[in-house]
Amino acid sequence: MRPFTPGSRLLEHQDQPVTDLLARVRGFGYDPIALDEHLDELVDLLAPACRDEEDCWPIVHELAEWVQWKRAPAYCVAYVFQTLTNRMSAPAHGPAALIFADAQTNLADDMAFFSTEAAWLFMEGALAAAPDREALEPARLHVVSLLREFHRYYARWTRPYGYTDVNPLLDTLYTRRVWHNLAARYPEHTDGIALDSPAEEKAAALRLVAVDAEADEDTYYWLTARRLAAVERQSSGDLVTAESETAAVLRDARDFGLEAEIGHLLRTHAWQLMLLGDLGGAEQRLEEALRHEQPVTLFGYWYALSARELGNVRMSMVSDEEDDPTTAMDHALEAYYEGRRVLDVELELGGPAAGAASKRQMVRSYTDNAINLATVRGYPSFVLAELETSGPRALSAALAETRALDRLEGSEADRFLAARKVFRRHLTSVPRSFEDYLADLPADFDLRRQYVVTRNTMRLRPGRSGSDEVVSRVLDHLGTDLLVVAFYISAHHTSRAVLLDLATGGADDLFLGEVDQPLRAAYGDYVSALAVAAEVPGYPPLAARKALDEFLAVVETLLRPVLTLLSGYGRGRPLVVVPQMHLNAVPFAALRVEGTHLVDVVPSISVVPSVGLLADLLEDGRSFGGSGLVALHETGGTPFFSGTLRHLAARRSVATSDNPTRPQALSALAGAGPDLFLACHGRFDNDDPAASSLRVAPGVELSLSDLWAGVAGSDLRSVVLGACESGLARAEIGSEHIGWAGALLSAGVRSVVGSLWKVNQLATAVLLADCLADAADMPVALAAAQRALRATERDDLSHWIATHLPELARPIAPMIDSMADRPFAHPDDWAGFFAAGL
Structure with a gap:
């Protein structure tokens, strides 16, 4: 067998330029930032090796072997070479881009996807101009096979999967x-x-x-x-x-x-x-791996992975340490922390959302052990940082971009939002079908490249999104009268919650045990029961109510330690919930606490998808002047909302657009403020969030991306989605927090109200009329409206209809007469809506 001999494929005049280039990149420690800063100089160093197009091919063959054997040198030279061939418009640029993609893959750099796409597009152009297309077809098929591998990988990790499905x-x-x-x-x-x-x-x-x-x-x-x-x-x-x-x-x-x-x-x-059982040998190997993954700026992901694995090994060694187990625990926590810290830096670099999701799943593979140790040692900030690292970080990243839009000039912000819409693909970035992806690639590639280039020029503040920095930013708001409950749902028996009191800085760790599987099962049964109930005509929907009662009973049992603590400690305190997994589908206001509902214990309940987004919202110092409300109303499908709008018009300034055209709806989104109300029908598709929609007029639907891009950069205090299923989200690991509420919060909206199921239209009309009457503090307004709706008596309802919907008073009188004395006392009527944000 033979070792690799660098330079064996180069021509004589190419040796010196390649040697000079290697010496230069070695001089700045193969640092990728320096590589970009000195790119023009480095291209000039390599240029004498490529006097013409034919000169490029020996370097192609040389580098194809380099990337198999070397890492840092191959990455740097391949980057410079593919840049040079691009500037030369040389036929070798396609292979050069593929070689650079291989070099990026060595680094776990998700931008390898784009390099491969660039090679495919270049090859498609070459094929179109080639006199002998058939001779080049095998090369084209090779690139397509590579793209298929990338697509399969990213499509896998942007779809829901279990905690233990990845090694x-x-x-x-x-x-x-x-x-x-x-x-x-x-x-x-x-x-x-x-x-x-x-x-x-x-x-x-x-x-x-x-x-x-x-x-x-x-x-x-x-x-x-x-x-x-x-x-x-x-x-x-x-x-x-x-x-x-x-x-x-x-x-x-x-x-x-x-x-x-x-x-x-x-x-x-x-x-x-x-x-x-050879823990000492395992520790030694991982310490060697950490030394091997240098420089960390280039090999951050592999370094982070080695450090997290080292944490697991050291944790296993804790029980063998009889003299001072606390020191052994802290050594393990140091390794966990180092892996988390380096991965945070890696994730700040951007790239496909799917790539970031799969890397966060790597962190989650070690989170149980890290949290257990941190809990034993009494480090609640460490626990919160672990929750943040494994959570839906893309929402904070998107919010940082939204807040930086004012740094772009003229129409550049609009172009960036259009490019981001394509890049994110409804916050997932990868279409389900490879054929659909490949068909869209020519049109999408330039936009996605524009997004990456523009994002790099927006000067987003590095370091703010690191999980430890996020926790520090939250703790900067000590003295705020706010209780925060952040959940960690484990695949094992170690689910827990952290109750953080921002008023005092105190924190309680609450062990919940096994939550994931019983919660999944209960939610699955609940969804199935709702599907059956939907086939049964009549009101009230008794089967649906029974299904909700059973689901809530399971959740109350699983979360008993949290609810017990809140029953006393949380009384009269505003509450923020940071849920995970299927807890995103739980109406927390309806959970029973000491014989009453949680909404009666606390003045407000809001849901925030991540600790990072909570930090962003706490730092939002905007003041919202005026009382303007813009409403988009589909009149035919939601007649009871006419009463809501009349109720509101008597109390605040309301601009209503009935059955708007698509251009009118999109224009209204951009000009709304400070509050926006969509009085319409909605549908959420958990398997394909891109197919979710809000129907604002017959034949006029707004997608998740329409709404996300439409309100980004606007000065909205709140968006109220008066539509069914408008608060649902696909919140599985790996798919981020994909739903209307998360998208709107990441677009800069301070508060969002949405629904968790197909709500009662009349109850919703009354609820949102109260809620929107004074939207200065949306979580407080919603909680008060829920308490009021639950206490509403039949005569009160008749009066409300006579006042605000006189044209419907006679037709619906028989339905009203058949209702109970308190027609909306069941959580099915009043608890379906929740507030997200602050």
């Missing part, structure tokens, strides 16, 4: 690329090494690949196939042999200088040693 050591873009390259290099083994093949079959096929690679003297594939075979052997249960094989591959990788694999081998070997 952070293996489920990475880098591993996917290695699998793809092995199959392409040895196609006769493709079926055996398919990702969905049984572990034993994959291990056997990979060993055959290693034999073939050894016969070919292809050291790279010989080593990578053996590493993956060892992992598959472990998956099939043969841990002892797997550890021995991994150790052997690690020795060979070091001997041959395969830098790109050494970190992965060290982490895999540490994992195996830990499972075998």
Whole structure:
């Protein structure tokens, strides 16, 4: 077998320019920021090696091998080379972009997706102009296969999945690329090494690949196939042999200088040693991995992963430390913290939302242990930081962009919002269908590139989104009369909540035990029961009410420690809830506390999707003048809202647009203020949030992205969504907090009101009439309106209808007469709406 010999494919006149370039990037420590700052100078250094288009091809062949073996040098040279070939408009630019994508993948840089897209677009242009298209078709299909791998990976992590569905050591873009390259290099083994093949079959096929690679003297594939075979052997249960094989591959990788694999081998070997009980050996391997992942500015994700794994190993060592276990605990927490800190920096760099989601799931894989240790040591700030790191961070990032729009000149802000709308793809970024994605790519690519370039020029404040900084920013508001309950829902038996009293700075850790599975089951039963109830005509919807009662009873049992504490400590205090997972579907106001409802214990309840977004809202010092309310009303589908608008018109300035056209609706969104009311029908699609809509007129629907982009940059105090299911969100791990409320908060709205189910239209009309009468403090206004609606008597309702809906008084009189004395006393009528934000 042979080691890699750099420069063996270069022409004589290319040696010196490449050597000079390497010396320069080595001089600034392979720092990616310096690389960008000195890009023009670096391109000039390499330019003598590319005197014409033909000169580019030897460098293509050279760098294709570099990225397999090296990491930092290959990344820097590949970046400069693809920039140079782009400026030259050289045919080699397509392969150069693919090579740079490989170099980015080595770094777990999600922008590799864009580099591959750039290569595909370049190749499509070349094919269109090529006299012999058929000869280039295999190259095109290769790029399409790479794009398919990226799409499959990102589409996977932007769809709901369970906590334990990902192995952070293996489920990475880098591993996917290695699998793809092995199959392409040895196609006769493709079926055996398919990702969905049984572990034993994959291990056997990979060993055959290693034999073939050894016969070919292809050291790279010989080593990578053996590493993956060892992992598959472990998956099939043969841990002892797997550890021995991994150790052997690690020795060979070091001997041959395969830098790109050494970190992965060290982490895999540490994992195996830990499972075998050799904690000291595992710790040593991970400390070696941390030294290997330098510079951290380039290899931040791998460094963070090694540090988090080191935290797990050290935590396992705590029980063996008899002299001073607290010191051992703190050593473990230091490793957890270091991984969290570095990953925070990595996530600040931007990139596809799907990439950030998958990296946060890596953090979540270690969060249980980190939180348990921090709780034992009495570090509530550490616990809150862990919750923030694993939460829906993209909302704060989008809000930071929204608040920076005023730094853009002229129509640049509008262009940026249009580009962001495409980039985020309704906050998910990846269409479900690869064919749809590929068809949209030519039109979308320039817009998404524009978004990335513009975002980089907006000078967003680095460091503010790091989880520890976020907690510090929240604690800067000590003295505020606010209770915050932040939940952590674990896949295991360690779910918990942190109750933070901002008035005093006190914090309580509340152990909840097993919550995830019973909550999922209860919510699933609830949704199924609602579907059945929807087929039963008549009012009141008894089946739906029974389903809600049963769901609430389960939630109350699961959250008993929190509710018990709030029953005394929280009385009379405004409450903010930071939920997770299916708690986003819980009407907290309706939960029973000591014989009453939570809404009777606290003056207001608001939901904020993340601790980071809470920090953003606490820092929002805007004052909202005037009492203007803009309302978009679909008159045919929601007749009772006519009464709401008449009620409001007597108390504040209301500008109503009945059945607006699409341009009128979008114009109203941009000009609304300080409050916006959408009196319409709504529909939320949990499987495909992009298909969710608000129908503001017959045939006129606003999508999630329409609303998100439409209100961004406006000075809105509140948006009230008087529509069914307008408060639902897909809040699973990996899919962020995708829904109307989260989108609007990230667009700069201070408060959002939405519904969690298909609400009673008449009850909603009365509720929102009270709520919107004085919207200066929306959470307080909503809670007061809910208490009032629950106490409303039948005669009060008749009077309200006679006053505000006289044209309907006679037709609906029989329905009113058949109601109970307090027709809206059940939570199904008054608790469906909730306030998000502050």
